Amino acid sequence: MTRKLLRNKVVLVTTSIILITILIGAFAHQIAPNDPNEASIINKYSRSSDEFPLGTDHLGRCILSRLIYGIRPTVFLSLFTMLCTIALGTLIGVISGYSIGIVDEVIMRICDIMLSFPSQVMILAVVGMLGVGINNVIFASIMIKWAWYARMIRSMVIKYNNKNYILYSKTIGTSRSFIITRHMIPNIISEVIVLATLDMGWVIISISTLSFLGLGVQAPTAEWGAMLSEAKNVLSTNPSQMLAPGLAILIIVSAFNLLGDGLRDVLDPREV
């Protein structure tokens, strides 16, 4: 499996991009050349120089440092959101898939209700109710997405439970733990990982969008969507301000999407 992962160039390149991004974010203190929040009005909109490799923004803050510190809210919070969503979705999906009758029915109807609202509108509604702030944005994203995963995982549990090889295992009396750990989990995990990776791009864009709209991460904290939002105010005079945060979002979202596609190929057992 690992050999197959390493042989796939797309997976290799995108994982490296993501891992390097995460490392840079984790060691932002050591790597960033300047304090991301240190404004100096004299230096605003300066071009790239030794002191400010990517120049400065409208308050004279180092753009590169802000990008690097921006990894934390953008990527880390997205990852955290995704993990919580999957954990909640898996728990409820497994309960629903294994129980027949009323419990399953109730859970599925709740999922139907959650899924019947357009997700961005739902997030805006939840943020509107709970107030502006990144915590509420994350909470809203999880509330929107868990139903989708719960439904997915429920159908996987039912699908694999009716596979002939599991019927065989039950026939000869294989232990339940063997069936779950060797048959169910590997199959379900590899499907969920692909979906989750593809979904990461959506979460990153969602959090950035809400920060862009001023609902998520609040100034002066550096966040890519919020940086874009500040840059758009000077779009006509200094269009190059959009470049750095825009490209950063583009690269990381593409990396996650391509990784999802690559993983789909690698994790398919039929793929040689």
Next chain:
Amino acid sequence: MLLQVENVYKSYSKSCGIIKKEKLQVLKGVSFKLHRSECLGIIGESGSGKSTLGRLIIGVEKPDNGNIFINNTNINSSRGKSIKKDVSVVFQDYFSSVNPRFKIIDIISEPIRVYEKLSKKDTTLKIINLLERVGLSKKFLSRYPHELSGGQLQRVCIARAIATKPKFIVLDEAISSLDVSIQVQILDLLKELKNDIDISYIFITHDLTAVTYICDRVIFFHDGNIVEQVDNIEDLKNVKNDYSKNLLQAATQMNVREAIYENQRVS
């Protein structure tokens, strides 16, 4: 008595709309017996409930009514676990019968692991032995299911089925998805195994030709009921029930096909 099925009923609830549920009666009072070292054919058109009956016998589903005894133990009683060793199963869809993430060696070691505490080396030896029994060499050990042909994979399923030394195997359309020439090979393999080890088969099929080729007794199954039993395969032509007659008529070309079978076996 190896297997005794007593007046078994089974229905599924079919949901129409959100609240309304309709009952679909699939088995309507089925009773029969299976003796040692015999092959019992169950033949019926598709949708008649044969697979459902198979699932009840292997104990993955429970009957609504009626009892199933294996070696005089009710399989749905508290002692039902102990007879799981005596039953095994081979399905029609060989590809979904094996975990696609398992190598052949892992597939066959699953049943061995359940009933025997063997060392890794002994397990491998036993698996090689089983593979040879079903006509496969040990070069298949570390292959994945998608690297095998349908006939080879079905042989792996048979090897896995006999690994626990069961008293009988339920073969649910086990040869129906294979090419005719491969069907004969598998039938011959099953016959050979039956001679070598003391084992019975429940051979579920919709194909009368295969029944005449391998079975000792035949049950005609229609719409959840047993409509006729033939205790001696030689008497097959004297069936009285209309449904069985129709089935028989539909298979009049079977002699032609049987000739083909014989030819292919010789060649």
